[in-house]
Amino acid sequence: MSSEDAPHFSSRDAVVCRGVGKTWAAGTKRAHEALTDIDLDIKPGEFVVFLGPSGCGKSTLLYLIAGLEDATKGRVWSFGDLVETPSPQRSLIFQETSLFPWLTVWENVSFGLSIRGAGKEERRTVAAEALQRVGLKAAMDKRPDELSGGMRQRVAVARALAMRPKVLLMDEPFAALDVQTRARMQDFLLDVWRDSGASVLFVTHHIDEAVALADRVVVFTSRPGRIKTIVPIDMPRPRNLFSREAENLRIKLTDLLRDEVDRAFAEQEAFAVPA
């Protein structure tokens, strides 16, 4: 593979994946191929949504891009640098809540700053600002245990924003929210995204959410995940989600996804029957 030989990649794109594959527990009896042959280019400032059946490797791909796991095949670059370790430039918001229970909300949000040795005043100011954006400034001094699941996830969003990342990786961040809150969080996310100029990679199961947010929707096949198609959405923002165009997109994405989910279930049944 040519990308294996090239230590540097000329593209300055926010994320570049070439031939990326991940096999969990590679080389053991439990080896499990989650992703294969991913080629993907994400421009600076682009909003990309990952859509795919459960278990197809969307979270895995975000981990690889974040640098938290090593790809077993292929390589990932970010702004021309090979991704080998995690970096504050690429913030990941995890699918499960991941706040530090021993820190208050604002201490959680400013954790990254404290790692860099910032003083308390600065940390509190930055945290207040980030929490303001997610509508949780009043909960600054609470502990994560005192918050609801959705509130915790918003704190996690604030924490990622406080790092001012160039690439924001979001793994189903709004899955636990009610429809209204989710709509507000989407609007807020679009604001933040526009202001920050960061690229956003956003995983979701909700086709509505994909249509509301994405510049491009990457649809994955069932496991092992490959890119099935990439659907560009060039509706201007703010989007009218009840327009004919939006409706057509929803139908198209639903069809694409249904095929894959059907296939995933068919495969499972094939597994269940002893050959």
Place this chain on the structure above:
Amino acid sequence: MAVVTRDSEPGAAAGASRPAAASRLLASMAGLDWLAKIWWAFLSISLFAGLWELCWAMGWADEKLLPPPHIFLSNIAEQGRYFNTATRWQVGQSMTEGPSAFESVLITGAATTGRVFAGLVIASVLAIAVGVLVRYYRFFDRLVLPTITLLSPVSPIAWLPVAIFLFGIGNAPAIFMVVVALFFHMVLATINQIDTVNTNLINVARTMGASKAQIYGRVIVPAILPGMLQVLRMNLFGAWMVVLVAESTGVGYGMGQVIMLARNTFNPSLVFFTIAVIGVLGFTFDWLLRLAQRRILYWLPDTAERLRVL
């Protein structure tokens, strides 16, 4: 109460003093809660003692073998003679000199408690340090973990001769015994705690650019603290057991030695009296540890009540 408040602070506006009075009332209610707890503890113990007394009154329990509480607690002065024998039997000191019976019990109890405490502190500091180092440095893991795993199933009793060879008699061997009894298990428990820290928490710190040392200091150590304090509390009972064994085999004076003395002189009253003292000491110790636990682990919700609704 509110009236008193207003009288004592004439400058305070009535409106401002009301919440203060309310919070003071709440505090006194919390005090009542505390009283209730003591009351229940008292009831629980009385019930146990009552049953015992009943057995005695019915003639089922021979008072020579199983003297009921009112007998073994009645002659504290008498029992106290056997405590703090080290000071009492010093050369040139007569039985009437030295600390009073009550003081002797206190001194002996304090000596034993001190050994448990010292052993516990030394063992936990060492064990957490070694456990963290094992995970921090691969080479340290390979170098020391096999030995620790090998030694951890060895009964602390087997270490007793070693304690005496190394430290003779006095405080040191008894403390050594407590440390040996706890250390190996606690190292393994620390490692286990580290291995079960939520990966996401570690990954969050990693994506924020935390160094290895920062991840250990700011994520792993706070994350394992609740589990470690739990381990410590569980091991507290082990520490009390071991310290008695150590003391009873002559590595110092203390509660263990009193028990031994009672056994050798066939004095059931003294046995039960000592058991009662040990019980009270152990209970207090555990209570203090729980208090510390709540202080240190301020972020943990109180889950003891959550099953009450069932």
